[in-house]
Amino acid sequence: MPRRAAITALLLGLAVGAILLAMDRPPICPCGTIKLWHGAVQSSENSQHLADFYSFSHVIHGFLxxxxxxxxxRGRARNWALPIAVVVEGFWELLENSPIIINRYREATIALGYSGDSIVNSLADVGWMAFGFWVASKLPAWATIALAIGFELMTLALIRDNLTLNVLMLAWPIDAVRTWQGG
Structure with a gap:
């Protein structure tokens, strides 16, 4: 990837952060700390730190x-694939932190007290996507697919949620799935 494309991707990520700030999203966790990892899903600190179980979904976004x-x-256009991916992921982060999606999560999923992401978490999510993009560029397709399936199965087993269920429950909520996810 040319240096210009990498710088563009970084600047686009920072623009997402500026927009989130303008949307009055909290810069960091309201708890006042920034953690490298926060593993409690049913917690007010979920989606507030640098990494959590949903970071695996963002890595899969990068694969996709x-x-x-x-x-x-084709050709030189591929040099701009990462900045394009940052735009798409950034758009999702903005949409995910809008009242319509926050309320949808509360209504349709097990995220009853969800209040959106901190800016640190949103920017980390963009970073996790970029990491997934980079990993996919280095691994053969079969290994990337295997890794994605592994992440989906791991998060399904550990937190009863994953990218597939997240999309399903946002698009077409199923009561039986919501009940199962609630434990």
């Missing part, structure tokens, strides 16, 4: 964006 770029972009 890399695959999409591989199939959709």
């Amino acid at each position: 964006f890399y695959a999409a770029a591989h199939f959709a972009l």
Whole structure:
């Protein structure tokens, strides 16, 4: 990736942070700390720190964006795949922290007290996506797919949630799934 594309991706990520700040999102966890890892999903600190169980979903986003770029972009256009992925992931972070999606999470999923992400968490999520994009660029397709399936199964087993269920429950909530996720 050319240096100009990498700098563009970084600047786009910072623009997402500035927009989130303008949206009055909290810069850091209201608890006043920044943790490298926070593993309690049913907690007011979920989606507030640098990494959590949902970071694996963002890595998978990177895998998917890399695959999409591989199939959709040719030649020099592929040099701009990461900045394009940052735009898409950044758009999701902005949408995810809008009242419509926050309320949707509360209504349709087990995230009853969800109040959105901190800016630190949103920017880390963009970073996790970029990491996934980079990993996918280095691994053979079969290994990337295996890793994605492993992440999905691991988070399913550990927290009863993953990217697949997250999308399902946002798009088409199923009461039986919500009940199972609630334990």
